[in-house]
Amino acid sequence: MDQERLYTLLTREIANELTPAEAEELQQLLQQYPHASYIREVFTKPWQETSYGSTPEQLQQMQARHLQRLQAATSSAATITDDVTTTTPVRRLWWRVAGVAASIALIAFTGWKLLYHPATQPLPLEKLVTSKGTRSQLLLPDGSHVWLNAGSKLNYPPTFAAGQPRMVELEGEAFFEIATDVNRPFRVKTKSFTILVLGTSFNVRAYPEEDSAVTSLVNGAVEVQLDQVGQQKVLLRPNEKLTVPAGLFANPDDARLHENETGKLQIPIYKQQLTQVKDSIVSETAWVKNKLAFKHLELEKVTALLEQWYGVEIGFHNEEKKRLYFTGMFETDSLDEVLDALTSTGSFTYTKDTRGKIWIE
Template identity: 55%
Template sequence: MNQEKLYALLAREMAGTLTAEEATDLQQLLQQYPDAGYIREVFAQNWAPAGKQYTGLQVQLLLEKHRQRMQEMPDTVRETIVPVRRSMWKLYSGIAASILLLTVGGYWFYSGRQQAPAPQAQLVTEKRMRTQVLLPDGSRVWLNAGSKLDYPKQFAAHAAREVTLEGEAFFVIKADAERPFRVHTQAFHVRVLGTSFNVRAYPQEDSAETSLVQGAVEVVLNNAENQVISLKPNEKITIPVHPVVAESHATTAPVVIYKSKLIPVQDSIIPETAWVQNKLAFKHLELEKVVVMLEQWYGVEIGFKDDSKRDLYFSGVFETESIEQVLDALETTMSFTWHKDAAGKIWIK
């Protein structure tokens, strides 16, 4: 249908997306349907540059402005332009309105498809829970207790693969040079092409860390994007989450980043990744931080009645032991005692 093609080409012309070949076709059709040229001229007086986004109210006002223009024109002028247009105005004004709405609506649809974020999925683990998920690109993620992972249900074809982590996760990433993989946390971003690494970034902890098992990653601080730290296999970095404010100046002191080697606590068991094998492991770690791990691992509540015990250091590997057995094992060092109250809360003194 030539008329349908004509109106489609007029809409593309108004949107500024007409090709040279389509422009030639439009000129031929305007010669065939001269009344359409009148609509084209009326709208050209008020049409904004291509790419402008309209609200529904703006569209309504624009159409009303055209109707007002026609009502305000003297009868002699309207009759001089073309005698038959008075009877045809309702038809052509409807067509013109359709062209405008189709063009603006098409822009909304196109820009919406371009800008709307991909549908998201979320994986959450409570205390005592550990799980794993296969991402849409074939990468696999193990999620530790008390953690949350947000990721798209489908990664874009030609864009970075991005996920957001709160808590702890171990990643085995499928290599894809065209689509780098990025993990966002409250303290830093991890950039990687293909590798396996661990990220720990619990919101209640005062530091976050990334441990690299194999491959290569870059860590970018959230508050210092120009500061990039590269990791080699068997290395990890620890970053304070809440930088200390210098007393003499009203500015934030530089973030101190600790880089260290991954050291097995027993045989080949690495504390940072032992949880993936369903093992609870820690090496020369303050009891205060060990307690946090125990709370997440066993879903219990532990408090200190003697704060001096918080700074005691412990190493250990546990797999099938109960919380009572773990505490009994640590208590054998004779550095603290523990008991459980009537409410079930554990106290260390």
């Protein structure tokens, strides 16, 4: 509604009808909508200069030309002549000029409103959320397939615009199989990086509570953009993964980062091969096949996987146990069966409290 009020006040200003209170209100609205200042200048200054800066002879000439246009547009010349031949021709001419200016200004502001405030607002994003202990699948509007892991959230549009990049936002973990569309590259945005894709399959793990984010490429090719402006990118090839500090986009002043002599951020990144656990099972994407797999992984990170997989809470009474390493693959096993398999190594034990929380001893 502020925009409609702005149009009204600007029209009144052009017609020289503003009250002092309205002039103050107009200045406040122009600060809120700065794009209007330019149009205001264009459509007020010339008319004011024409009306107030012209000589009486020039004004009479303008009036005569205006009368000719009116007479050509109507069959009642006498009525028109009576209307305009008054004792104050200069004042009536100003009001006619102001009326024309007001009409032009209204047209201009209608265009401005459509340009900067289109009537058709972008459709709200769809949202897919999975709680801990659950996983879900989704077919995107372009035919791309997404598997969403436990405790994750994916924001995506109800439809992808023609000729525009396909953009989704991820918090958590997801596996993507992207439908190829060279005219609409695919983008996955997280708080740590943006992944630029044409057509491929890859995994992204970017949970907000974890200290790192990982992109794992199965096939195709992706670029991982590590800064907001797109100057620093890392190309991944099949069977490679990239690990970066979590929250790079959300925390650009992170103390772990510093600029080199070229002014670019030095980001601690790690490019590695995907981890083969057994046969064709890769730990980074095993969850898509409902397999819980890890290889030479710290117990602290293993318990994080178990919390997401089974929807439980696990803590440590003995902090030293966090640095134990384990390898395993489980498919239909219950949580107790997994924990019993891990404790069979004799390296730790566990208990449950009255709330059901598991404690590593």
